[in-house]
Amino acid sequence: MSTEPSTSESDTEPEASDFLRDQIRADLTADTYAGRVKTRFPPEPNGYLHIGHAMSICLNFGLAQEFGGECNLRFDDTNPEAESDEFVQAIIEDVAWLGFESSDTVYFASDYFDQMYSWAEDLINKGLAYVDDTDPETMSEMRGGFTTPGTNSPFRERSVEENLDLFRRMKAGEFADGERVLRAKIDMNHENMQMRDPVMYRIRNTPHHRTGDTWAIYPNYDWAHGQEDAIEGVTHSICTLEFDNNRELYDWYQNNIDLPFEKPNQYEFARLNLTHVVTSKRKLAQLVEDGVVNGWDDAAMPTIRGLRRRGYPAKSIREFCSHIGVAKTNSVREIELLESFVRNDLNDDAVRRSGVLRPLKVVIENYPEDQVEMLNAANHPNDDSMGTRQVPFTRELYIEQEDFEEVPPPKYFRLTVGREVRLRYGYFITATDVVKDAEGNVIEVRATYDPETGGGQAPDGRKVKSTIHWVSASEAVDATVVLYDRLFTAEHPSADGADPFDSLNPQAKEILEGAKLEPSMAEITQGEVVQFERLGYFAHDLDTPMLFHRTVGLRDEWARLQKSKGGNNQNQQNQKKNNQKK
RNA sequence: UGGUCGGUAGUUCAAUUGGUGGAACGCCAGGUUUUGAUCCUGGAGGUCGUGGGUUCGAUCCCCACCCGACCAACCA
Numbered sequence: 001m002s003t004e005p006s007t008s009e010s011d012t013e014p015e016a017s018d019f020l021r022d023q024i025r026a027d028l029t030a031d032t033y034a035g036r037v038k039t040r041f042p043p044e045p046n047g048y049l050h051i052g053h054a055m056s057i058c059l060n061f062g063l064a065q066e067f068g069g070e071c072n073l074r075f076d077d078t079n080p081e082a083e084s085d086e087f088v089q090a091i092i093e094d095v096a097w098l099g100f101e102s103s104d105t106v107y108f109a110s111d112y113f114d115q116m117y118s119w120a121e122d123l124i125n126k127g128l129a130y131v132d133d134t135d136p137e138t139m140s141e142m143r144g145g146f147t148t149p150g151t152n153s154p155f156r157e158r159s160v161e162e163n164l165d166l167f168r169r170m171k172a173g174e175f176a177d178g179e180r181v182l183r184a185k186i187d188m189n190h191e192n193m194q195m196r197d198p199v200m201y202r203i204r205n206t207p208h209h210r211t212g213d214t215w216a217i218y219p220n221y222d223w224a225h226g227q228e229d230a231i232e233g234v235t236h237s238i239c240t241l242e243f244d245n246n247r248e249l250y251d252w253y254q255n256n257i258d259l260p261f262e263k264p265n266q267y268e269f270a271r272l273n274l275t276h277v278v279t280s281k282r283k284l285a286q287l288v289e290d291g292v293v294n295g296w297d298d299a300a301m302p303t304i305r306g307l308r309r310r311g312y313p314a315k316s317i318r319e320f321c322s323h324i325g326v327a328k329t330n331s332v333r334e335i336e337l338l339e340s341f342v343r344n345d346l347n348d349d350a351v352r353r354s355g356v357l358r359p360l361k362v363v364i365e366n367y368p369e370d371q372v373e374m375l376n377a378a379n380h381p382n383d384d385s386m387g388t389r390q391v392p393f394t395r396e397l398y399i400e401q402e403d404f405e406e407v408p409p410p411k412y413f414r415l416t417v418g419r420e421v422r423l424r425y426g427y428f429i430t431a432t433d434v435v436k437d438a439e440g441n442v443i444e445v446r447a448t449y450d451p452e453t454g455g456g457q458a459p460d461g462r463k464v465k466s467t468i469h470w471v472s473a474s475e476a477v478d479a480t481v482v483l484y485d486r487l488f489t490a491e492h493p494s495a496d497g498a499d500p501f502d503s504l505n506p507q508a509k510e511i512l513e514g515a516k517l518e519p520s521m522a523e524i525t526q527g528e529v530v531q532f533e534r535l536g537y538f539a540h541d542l543d544t545p546m547l548f549h550r551t552v553g554l555r556d557e558w559a560r561l562q563k564s565k566g567g568n569n570q571n572q573q574n575q576k577k578n579n580q581k582k
Numbered sequence: 583u584g585g586u587c588g589g590u591a592g593u594u595c596a597a598u599u600g601g602u603g604g605a606a607c608g609c610c611a612g613g614u615u616u617u618g619a620u621c622c623u624g625g626a627g628g629u630c631g632u633g634g635g636u637u638c639g640a641u642c643c644c645c646a647c648c649c650g651a652c653c654a655a656c657c658a
Binding site: 079132146148181424 | 583584585586587588589593594595596606607608615616617618619620621650651652653654655656657658
């Protein structure tokens with residue numbers, strides 16, 4: 001990409017450098033793992049993947065690709081209560097859609113339950129784990145706080161034999177949920193709260209989506225995760241920042257059992273947060289439950305499936321993630337940045353089409369009544385290889401309502417009575433008169449065209465200020481188009497413990513039923529994204545034909561001009577608001 | 583309250599491990615343009631959280647303070 005004279009490797013991008021890549025390179029040169037690099041993406045199958053997960057996916061799979069290693073898609077299915085096979089399938093699909101066809105196999109923590117169990121008995125035998133009968137509330141109190149020490153459980157000194165017996169009976173399903181747990185015996189005064197005798201197993205008489213009812217006890221995250229990593233031969237276990245306190249426990253467990261591989265190491269990076277969205281599973285679920293959206297795959301949702309339906313290219317999401325890179329600082333990225341990546345890709349790849357969202361009829365009085373003329377239109381203004389298509393021109397057309405003003409505001413270049421504009425790929429027309437309804441609304445524009453301007457050029461060289469899009473009234477196909485605005489008006493919907501639903505944007509979705517599209521749109525495949533010229537990028541819905549979602553709009557200088565003119569004090573208000581928040 | 587990580591352009595983040603700082607997005611201006619799009623060129627914009635200290639010299643080192651994020655589930 002760059003033409004800079006590089007030292008030796010002429011054509012390769014300078015390799016990215018960050019704390020993770022540096023670590024991996026260091027491990028490679030020190031031969032820590034015999035040259036192996038193995039990562040994993042370990043979702044719990046209890047919900048759908050969202051944009052926040054994309055970062056972790058791109059990171060883990062990307063790192064593996066970069067260093068010639070492997071990345072396992074592994075389901076951390078250690079809690080049967082909220083998990084299901086439906087989520088497993090959805091996650092597999094979403095990861096694949098993002099472009100990371102996870103090898104051949106998919107891994108499950110539940111496949112290691114036997115191994116984990118036997119390691120747990122080892123720990124009991126070493127006197128490093130015990131069965132505790134304390135109830136949850138008491139146990140929480142006894143754990144102490146950040147500044148207060150914990151107190152030992154009265155069951156902490158049970159004999160190995162008793163522990164083994166009780167643990168086996170837990171496994172056999174002899175006890176009710178919550179009656180007992182297996183705890184690691186570490187240190188109730190440890191400054192790291194995670195190390196105060198953490199729970200390893202709890203009783204759950206709940207069927208598991210893969211193991212059915214063969215287990216009555218299930219391992220907790222900390223007891224499971226490192227062991228899963230070790231079993232799979234993971235070398236670099238990358239998780240988000242809030243797990244940094246768990247790393248000590250991750251290490252403790254692995255150091256106290258017999259590992260099949262070299263010990264993996266845990267590294268933490270900052271999760272991806274975006275402005276104007278929520279990514280908490282609970283909040284997302286509430287959007288679905290409250291009927292704000294039509295489901296987890298609604299095009300307004302920040303889920304991977306939602307973004308996909310909305311028309312976001314997987315490539316853009318990947319580029320966005322790699323642009324941001326990995327850091328150890330928590331941050332919130334602007335949703336606009338993601339959108340700019342989407343716009344960039346779509347600008348190159350999306351075919352151009354004509355569509356009128358809010359139709360206004362134009363009758364060209366000097367154009368023959370029954371004539372249908374096929375005009376040539378380029379599919380992409382900057383890329384001839386994308387070809388052309390034909391669009392029909394007729395006496396009656398639709399143009400965008402906002403492209404005509406009876407009393408034009410200053411700097412308005414578009415159509416008004418007495419002014420000439422160009423119809424894209426077509427003729428110059430001049431508005432001559434309007435027809436109004438009883439309330440005085442303009443419902444039709446009368447116009448004349450200049451037959452000499454076919455193809456959009458005037459032989460006398462005269463110019464017009466504006467080119468507008470249009471669609472033939474008789475030849476158009478009908479469509480429904482959904483426009484999207486921010487789901488939450490607040491930049492940080494959950495900041496300071498705020499309820500994001502207080503800033504829910506009632507105008508997040510605008511459904512336009514009567515859109516008119518050029519006839520070639522009838523052949524657009526579902527899921528395809530096109531640019532409606534001057535309006536933005538629109539994705540043909542995955543399920544419903546002739547339903548389009550606006551992926552993202554075009555940059556619009558005119559709209560900006562108008563906003564800054566009329567919205568000056570609104571901007572100030574927003575600024576005030578933001579300042580107050582700070 | 584204990585611990586961890588931070589406070590750098592309008593915004594979100596980089597870099598510099600002592601010699602006055604970059605990118606992206608946004609913004610502004612000009613050029614090209616049959617999308618007020620794209621593309622191209624240029625520009626504005628930072629007392630590098632506050633106060634001390636060390637030093638010839640600090641955004642970078644030391645100390646104190648202020649502010650923010652995260653962590654105390656039989657969730658992950």
